[in-house]
Amino acid sequence: MSRKTETVINVVLIGALLLVLFILEQTLPSTHMIFTVLKKGAIYALVAVSMNLLNGFTGLFSLGQAGFMLVGAYTYGVLTIPVADRANVYMYFNGGLIQFALHPIIAIVLAGVMAGIFAYLIGLPVLRLKSDYLAIATLGFAEIIRAIFQWDKLGPITNGSNLLRSYPSYKSLLFYFIASGVCIALIVMLINSTYGRAFKAIRDDEVAAEAMGINLAHHKQIAFVVSSFFAGVSGALLAMYQTSVQAAMFKSAMTYEILLIVVIGGIGSITGSCISSFLFIILSEWVLRFLDSEMYIGDVRVPLLRSGFRKVVFAVIIMIIVLFFRKGIMGTNEFSVRRIFGRSADKKAKGGSANE
């Protein structure tokens, strides 16, 4: 299969997907569960891919994702609340310090930039650490960020531990898919560039990578900042989706959820992360909801089903995956048109460029 046909097929598939979403939106009532699931799935896909960029492609085991999402969500919220509503939202802080509102799209980009700045500063000391220590340090920093954002003294900006709300948000499902899709595409392009190759080299062998002239500190910092940038963007999208945001929800449990998605999808697989994020959200928000509510068959109460049981089931799933399916759904492979239709053609041509 030639490159051109592949591109054409990809474009057609993406177009078809958007069309299906559009038709769904027009036909089903907007309160339908499927929209909740798809929006959240798209947002989680982005943050999972951004985490995969670090954990899967650069080999940096970082657990700070929820913290950077929080920075993004707050940046978005703080910058976009309409001036008229500020007195109401910041009721405990005399209407807050900031008295302007930006266009949502600009605020989303700034949310990423802000998360990137935080990541840069945190990365300076933290990226010298390896493996588990890096994970612990980033997890700690994420918690510190959360605590700082809830701090009373910062109330005029962050509204302390109170909700941020009344900011504008896009209701359309398409917006979430396009925003998240563009970001994921950018990450994929980065991975396929010469910098992406350097990241993979660092993952495979730091010593050899350094001997090949790759500046470890510089490249790790780039990966960390870029990953956090997109985590920030996804935080902004999440804030938008939820219509209100509070620092308390960005707990480390959220990072673990994202990590779970990455592991299920396959560490080092972009499409794996996307597939598993939708799978995870569909299961946890929709299909497995019934585990959390009591159920009666006739007069007999079904055992075990009660609030919180869903978490137990997930814990078991995690254990099964870690023990038996360590490579996740996709391993390090990618799901692509070429893989499905182009196998025989590929064998004949032997090669093509080293894009994957």
Added chain:
Amino acid sequence: MSDNVLKVEHVTMQFGGVVAVDDLNLEVNRGEIVSLIGPNGAGKTTAFNVITGVYPPTNGAVSFEGKKIVENHPRGKMKKLYTGEHAGDYMKTLMPTPDKITKLGIARTFQNIRLFKSQTVFENILIAEHVRRTSNLFTATLHLNGAEEKAMRDEADRLLGILGLNDVRDELATSLPYGKQRRLEIARALATKPSLLLLDEPAAGMNPQETVELTDFIGQIRDDFNLTIFMIEHHMDLVMEISERIYVLDFGRLISHGTPEVVQNDPKVISAYLGVQEDE
């Protein structure tokens, strides 16, 4: 003045109480093939690691193309402890990371092959091209550096062609036979466009046939790429055949150097290798 590419002056490397390299002095001239030999644990690889910036030396300096690239750095406890000869001679801090040294033009291979495991042969070489990029993160991500990217790929393909790895271009690097992995490691080092190539035991684990091929290969790349080669090797046939000069280390100290004939007949070298007691 001799045209030396690499000059190592009074380099001492201590790890705790162990002196891995003790007051090492050596020079490698342009276009030469020079070998560093010595029994196991003599400090040969440590010397390489000091030259390439992996370890900061306890004392001493390394110059490349007439410019100091590494000088002992006074940070840390080791410096205060060091009271040996020439202790006060090198007080500047020059401690570049290995990637900077690679950028200057010193490339190396490793004793136990360190290829990028999950990458193909072609990608392994492509990664080494990264060092000469002119694109930044944004132009590279948005693929605005098409010309450079193409140049990188062409150059990688050219290297594969020269080094006879074209037929395994898209195979996983680690699936190659041992000899070819070594060859790929050298190819990868060459992709950084070095003027000095450090080879750490290039013939380790090779059979006699492969070793003969390697001997020709090293001579050939020296000529083709205008290289100066400094290598560590245990394989005496190879060393004696292609080296113009040889340095011999034992317990971190230089015990002999000169042409292969001189070294071969040096009683100190013979005793270091065979463990015969000197009776002087």
